Amino acid sequence: MRKLALALILALLLAAIPSVSFTEDTAAVRLARTIYALAADESYETKLALGSVVMNRVAHPLYPDTLSQVLSQAQQFPCGSRYDESSLAAAHAVIAGKRTLPETAVAYRTLDAASRPDEALLCGESGNYLFYSADLHRPLDY
Numbered sequence: 001m002r003k004l005a006l007a008l009i010l011a012l013l014l015a016a017i018p019s020v021s022f023t024e025d026t027a028a029v030r031l032a033r034t035i036y037a038l039a040a041d042e043s044y045e046t047k048l049a050l051g052s053v054v055m056n057r058v059a060h061p062l063y064p065d066t067l068s069q070v071l072s073q074a075q076q077f078p079c080g081s082r083y084d085e086s087s088l089a090a091a092h093a094v095i096a097g098k099r100t101l102p103e104t105a106v107a108y109r110t111l112d113a114a115s116r117p118d119e120a121l122l123c124g125e126s127g128n129y130l131f132y133s134a135d136l137h138r139p140l141d142y
Contacts, residue, residue: 027067030079031091034071037080039127044086046127051094052101053108053131060106062134067095100126104133 031054035047042050054077057063057070064070071077083091101124109116109130117132124131 028088028091028095029083030071031067031095032083032088033080034077035090036083036087037078039087039129040084042127042129044090045100046129047087047090048093048098048100049105049124049126049129049131050108051090052099053105055094055099056101056103057106059103060134063106100124101131102133105131106134107132 031051034054035050038050039047054067054070058065058067064073071079105123107117107121109132111125111128111130113130116130121132121134122130123133
């Protein structure tokens with residue numbers, strides 16, 4: 001009887017949760033951790049811009065086709081173990097299609113970075129970050 005009651009409560013809880021697949025939720029949390037690792041103290045707009053870069057890479061022909069693959073590329077994006085509400089909201093927003101940079105923006109640098117790609121590729125600035133477009137005819141100079 002107790003198992004049946006527990007199963008009924010669990011079924012009701014699952015029915016009350018919005019329908020988001022496990023993969024989507026995992027992807028949003030992973031992206032939120034990346035955004036937080038890069039921009040914990042930055043504005044929501046900067047978090048959206050960094051998330052836009054990640055999602056632009058998913059859509060760009062020079063990068064892998066999935067969010068997981070883009071976030072797993074070596075030495076591209078950090079993935080911390082923490083995230084906050086603002087980082088998760090930004091992750092959900094960019095996964096849903098919100099972008100604050102042009103679709104060609106696929107690279108970023110901090111303002112104090114020693115090296116920068118060609119300034120002609122600069123397409124945005126937010127917080128402590130500069131954002132760059134890709135030139136399909138030559139790789140970005142990292």
